Amino acid sequence: MKIFLIGYMGCGKSTKAKQLAHRLNCPVIDLDAEIVAKTGKTIAEYFAEFGESGFRDYESEMLKTFDYPEHCVIATGGGLPCFFDNMDWMNANGETVYLEMEPAALVSRLHNRQKRPLIKDLDDDQLLEFIKVKLQERAPFYTKAKIIVDAFDLDGEKLEQAIKSEG
């Protein structure tokens, strides 16, 4: 089974994907890291060179053409489910899990903003406002996930349980 973790920047997709894959004894794939490995550019450099729309094209192509092992956990980028038919594609090709988190909690997780071009120039107050607006836009996509879990106090074990009981 392919398990796609989705949710806003900072909700813990990359961190929890590693923990879950370790528990399930299967490979982990972080699509942002795959983009960096394939292009030789950081996400920030890719945005700077090709703009957000160039990045969205590339991440969608990466999502749909990656040679996934049969069983794996996939950390997606926060915006990926909200463009093209990516969310429907993931639902058709695996288990989708939305790691849901409140805007204030997301701010407290997003210390290292330089890696994330959409928020790199925002202070904490601006970031809170930005997330509130963006999360409203993105929620209709995220909530199409087959499984929704509260990501605030989540660890690999709780995530595994949530997938087993709801999946």
Ligand SMILES: Nc1ncnc2c1ncn2[C@@H]1O[C@H](COP(=O)(O)OP(=O)(O)O)[C@@H](O)[C@H]1O
């Ligand atoms: N359970 C947790 N408690 C506190 N901080 C966490 C926890 N899980 C992840 N983090 C931190 O939150 C930040 C965002 O996590 P990350 O996995 O990169 O999120 P995403 O891939 O969803 O953007 C990282 O700095 C990470 O160390």
Ligand SMILES: O=C(O)C1=C[C@@H](OP(=O)(O)O)[C@@H](O)[C@H](O)C1
């Ligand atoms: O939410 C977004 O639009 C983005 C999230 C990032 O991934 P993380 O959610 O892992 O930070 C990365 O794909 C890019 O900076 C854009």
Ligand SMILES: [Mg+2]
């Ligand atoms: Mg990530």
